[in-house]
Amino acid sequence: MPYNGILIMAVILFIIGITGVMVRRNIFIMLMSIELILNAANLVFIAFARAFADPAGQVIALLSITLAAAEVGVGLGIFVAIRRTHNTVNVDEINLLKH
């Protein structure tokens, strides 16, 4: 199947994204890693949409991109609040809520 490469690429992106969220401590890098996860899924959708010649996969990929943009908007808004209240972007230092 000619799409194997794309699927492997998507899995690699997904794993990089998950690892990034779990390992990296900078909230901006974490948000970028989350974007990687979403884009890995978009890649899979588009690959299969082309394989099946089915528009549904492309539709969900487009909407998913829109949602990712909205998520970044919300995320950056929250980061501004974090930067102002905690004066840091390192999640290890944002630990008031732990008992």
Next chain:
Amino acid sequence: MNLFSPYIDVLKIAPQLTLVVFILFFVIGELVFRRKIVFGWFSVAGYIIALIFLLIGHLYQNRVLFSYQIVEDKFSFFFTIFFLLAGIVISFFSFDSAEIKRDLGGEYFALIMAAILGMIYMAGAVNFLMLYLSLEMVSLSSYLLSGYTRDDKYSAEAALKYLVFGATASGIMIMGIAYLYGLTGTLNFSVIRDQLVSGIFPSFTLLTILFLIFAGFFFKMSLVPFHMWAPDVYEGAPTPVAAFLAVASKGAGFAIALRFLYTVMIQGSPLSGKLLSDIYHFIPVNNLDWPLFLGIISVLTMTVGNITALNQTSVKRLLAYSSIAHAGYMLMGFAAMNYIGFYAVLFYLVVYFLMNIGAFLFVQVVYNKIGTDSIVKYRGLGRRTPFAAVMMAIFLFSLAGIPPLGGFIGKFYLFAAVLKSKLYWLAVIGIANSVLSLYYYARIAKMMFLEDSHEKEKVPVSAAHIFLFVILGFPVVILGVYWSPVLEFVKIYSHLFLP
């Protein structure tokens, strides 16, 4: 299929459209209305108008809208009412909340309403596209709501944690959906089901995909191992938002999980119009023992929730762990995989709605006066605010499942379902957990009534909150002795429709 049917369908979603109109109104309404509290009343009016439209539209049952995107059936009707009532209660809850009073405005009620709109779509989604979009709609509104008091350190941190956990969980879920799309070539639940039944897929791949999709559901339901966000978010978020997330957001998670498991994954005929009491089976995937799998998740969730709740010092955090435990109890109804289990979950959600919002409401009342939710400050509150404290005691004992209250009846049906499926180990662990939970619920009650503090000043309860205590508290008591109307209601409305 008529080419124009999507346009005609627009008129059939009048309740949802009502909410959209009100959300748009809240965005510009601040130009016209100076007094911000007026938006609270507008939002209550919006939910009531939506409820009226819903009851009118209820005459037409079981229809599919927007080219197999959402379905209107008894199940989605039940949850739509559930979410709209949650919206009304949370609006009243927010009226006199000291935490958000300063920022209370149109946008707060717009965000709550947007989340509820997303939940209503979630309860009716029969297509993964709609499922993902509505789930994200709920999530994005919830992130903003939990960070609503943006100058507060705790609130900002809660929003950050919710965002990171939530976006990761939904990313994992969309990855699962993408591969399921690759496997089946469609996003439509009924087509996916037909293909799964034929059993032509590599079973290990399918199992992995299902686990990826469950990550998103488990996150919304706050089940182990996707529960870590809940205590932090509930503690940091403003109290009305915490109550909203604990009840409505969790309810939406249960709605979508029930619909997915009982329409897509079920073997044989899906739950259609007729009453069934036999045991269901899910489609075998890689020899996964479904009752065992769901039972283990249930046991882990309730045990982790209860044990961690034992030595909490913040009442909000304690209620967060208790709500995790309650998600575990409700999952017992899934593990039982019979008809009793199905409607027991819905019945428990109704009771949980009443008692959990009530408990958070008392936290709010105390917070308004003394500015903390630390458990040691609850000493002697029985004298300082007798009415609210008695109501709180009712909610706490109902959460613990003490017999003459609604919580006991809810648990009774869950255990009945589990015993009917002969999962005795699950029932035993569930009962042990209920006993364990009594310790920390009773500790709060003991602090309030049996211990004294030097503070003697009265804790005032506002009119809106007294109203809420009455409409939440009395049903909890009444459901403990006369529950058959609600039980009949959830029995009638626990029917899924799969086109």
